[in-house]
Amino acid sequence: MRKRPVFVVLAAVLVAVLLSVGAGLVAALLVGTGDDAEEFATPSYPRNAESLPTLISDVSESAPGRSIVLAETTGAFTDGHVLFAADSDRVRDVSAIEDRVNSDYGAATTRLSPDGRRLAVGDLSGKFDDILVLDLVTGASQRFSVGGGSTEVLAWSPDGRRLAISSEALDVLDLDTGSVKRVATPSTNATPKTDLLPGEAPMPTGGGVAPKTVDGMTKIQAAFSPDGRSIAYDDGVDIEIYPLDGAGPVVRLTDKAVWLAGASAWSPDGRRVLVTREETNDVNGATSLLAIDVATQNATRLVTFDYIDFSVPIPVGWRSASEVLLSGTDADGAFVVQAYDVDAKRRGDRLMTFGYSTYSAEFASGLIGSAVGRDGDFSGGPTPTWWRAVVGVVVGAVVAVVGAIVATAVGVPMVLRRRSAARRVAPPLPVPAGGGFVPPAYVHLVPGPVPVVPRVSGPGPASASDWVRPR
Incomplete structure (x- = not known):
């Protein structure tokens, strides 16, 4: 889940690249492809x-x-x-x-x-x-x-x-x-x-x-x-x-x-x-x-x-x-x-x-x-091929830059929000050396030693493996 914003940015960049290539090709094809010559009846x-x-x-x-x-x-x-x-x-x-x-x-x-x-x-x-x-x-x-x-x-x-x-x-x-x-x-x-x-x-x-x-x-x-x-x-x-x-x-x-x-x-x-x-x-x-x-x-x-x-x-x-x-x-x-x-x-x-x-x-x-x-x-x-190529490259570059800006504008805030949310999550609960579970209420509210609640699996004294986290 933590990598989801990165995937979004990569997807946006890929879309920008595809759009830039497509826009460049379309622009190159549309620039001056016709021949509007006037025909004469005699030389x-x-x-x-x-x-x-x-x-x-x-x-x-x-x-x-x-x-x-x-x-x-x-x-x-x-x-x-x-x-x-x-x-x-x-x-x-x-x-x-x-x-x-x-x-x-x-x-x-x-x-x-x-x-x-x-x-x-x-x-x-x-x-x-x-x-x-x-x-x-x-x-x-x-x-x-x-x-x-x-x-x-x-x-x-x-x-x-x-x-x-x-x-x-x-x-x-x-x-x-x-x-x-x-x-x-x-x-x-x-x-x-x-x-x-x-x-x-x-x-x-x-x-x-x-x-x-x-x-x-x-x-x-x-x-x-x-x-x-x-x-x-x-x-x-x-x-x-x-x-x-x-x-x-x-x-x-x-x-x-x-x-x-x-x-x-x-x-x-x-x-x-x-x-x-x-x-x-x-x-x-x-x-x-x-x-x-x-x-x-x-x-x-x-x-x-x-x-x-x-x-x-x-x-x-x-x-x-x-x-x-x-x-x-x-x-x-x-x-x-x-x-x-x-x-x-x-x-x-x-x-x-x-x-x-x-x-x-x-x-x-x-x-x-x-x-x-x-x-x-x-x-x-028709416009010469070299000129159409120049137009295609320029249009493609402009679309690529715009796409990169959009991808940055969308992806960077998502990453920052994700990191901010991660900082607000409680730290991991401490685990006693002998095993067991620390009740969450005592972590922040009760000063002094933290009691450990044992799990009793049957008659007789509790062993170290019986101390478990309560559900």
């Missing part, structure tokens, strides 16, 4: 992509559907790579990229498929030796072993069935079979070249041609032809066109000081390949955009952008055979996408403004050219 891109939600769900938890843009952003809760869906206002984080970045430069190689349904991620960390392909519609992932340590993803084929990758050379990965085919090896002649291309006019403002050098991360690039039968490859020295079936000759497009302008460099009609070159002038650095005719190898200077005006223009898609979409940083320091008419040599409208929190972006080349702009907010999707 769309956000005109302004600066104001992202505070919390963004990951692709592995909630797939966004086919996506039109992958942007590298920075913010309080959105540091990393963010996907913008093409058919809704969903945005999703891609945490898998962070495990594959180069530790020295913080760079990763990623490519959105032309139809926006898949995302390929290379491995610049050297830890995986594979290519990760994420299905943005289902959320599933697939790994393709390629070996060779760090591997860059360069370009998707137009039909989305092959990937151009680079480790020590140019390889093509067949996604249907998982096989890897060696297409080209890098050039050994690394002499910097500063000549003008055949047919190219000098810069209208004077200045010179900067040598083609590699600084930091390599600028190796590749671009599939529109029919998918050839690939243009810039190994850091020359730009050459390789037939993928191996049946035709290799065509050297140029050996001059220009860079292949990324995976979308080849025009949709197959006639031209865009290249860029760093220039020097009297005031600021500049970047020229040139078009090389595939048949004649003659070049046309399209435009020269001062670094301050529009730095590092990179083609991200085409609206037509003559209108290319360029990404770069404008005079205000914002990352933007601008249209440019190749034939008329003039700028068109601005499509997107990412703002100062975006370092770079890449696009689904098969969607961006025909997509329409939209305004409005973004849907970050």
Whole structure:
């Protein structure tokens, strides 16, 4: 009976623990489990992509559907790579990229498929030796072993069935079979070249041609032809066109000081390949955009952008055979996408403004050219698991503390009352050395010797065992 208050306290603590665990689980399940995204009838891109939600769900938890843009952003809760869906206002984080970045430069190689349904991620960390392909519609992932340590993803084929990758050379990965085919090896002649291309006019403002050098991360690039039968490859020295079936000759497009302008460099009609070159002038650095005719190898200077005006223009898609979409940083320091008419040599409208929190972006080349702009907010999707876990732990801890307080408030007074009652109980009755019983009345009331009442069990003198406590 004396342990009953302790049992009550233990039971109260157990109930508090169970309630805290249950409350934490319920809170974690109820916090932001829905997806209230707005669906669009046609592929769309956000005109302004600066104001992202505070919390963004990951692709592995909630797939966004086919996506039109992958942007590298920075913010309080959105540091990393963010996907913008093409058919809704969903945005999703891609945490898998962070495990594959180069530790020295913080760079990763990623490519959105032309139809926006898949995302390929290379491995610049050297830890995986594979290519990760994420299905943005289902959320599933697939790994393709390629070996060779760090591997860059360069370009998707137009039909989305092959990937151009680079480790020590140019390889093509067949996604249907998982096989890897060696297409080209890098050039050994690394002499910097500063000549003008055949047919190219000098810069209208004077200045010179900067040598083609590699600084930091390599600028190796590749671009599939529109029919998918050839690939243009810039190994850091020359730009050459390789037939993928191996049946035709290799065509050297140029050996001059220009860079292949990324995976979308080849025009949709197959006639031209865009290249860029760093220039020097009297005031600021500049970047020229040139078009090389595939048949004649003659070049046309399209435009020269001062670094301050529009730095590092990179083609991200085409609206037509003559209108290319360029990404770069404008005079205000914002990352933007601008249209440019190749034939008329003039700028068109601005499509997107990412703002100062975006370092770079890449696009689904098969969607961006025909997509329409939209305004409005973004849907970050279900609350990320890590945030729900935090909410669950906090709620559970609060319930546990409240339960402990209640258990203490109930159990401690019971224990104290029990101890107080135990102190008021009379002490044990004394027992004479020879046995017997002391009448209770004499214990407190009668001074002097205490009489002992014997128990007589029969005739004759009483013995020591006859002295008993009266009932």
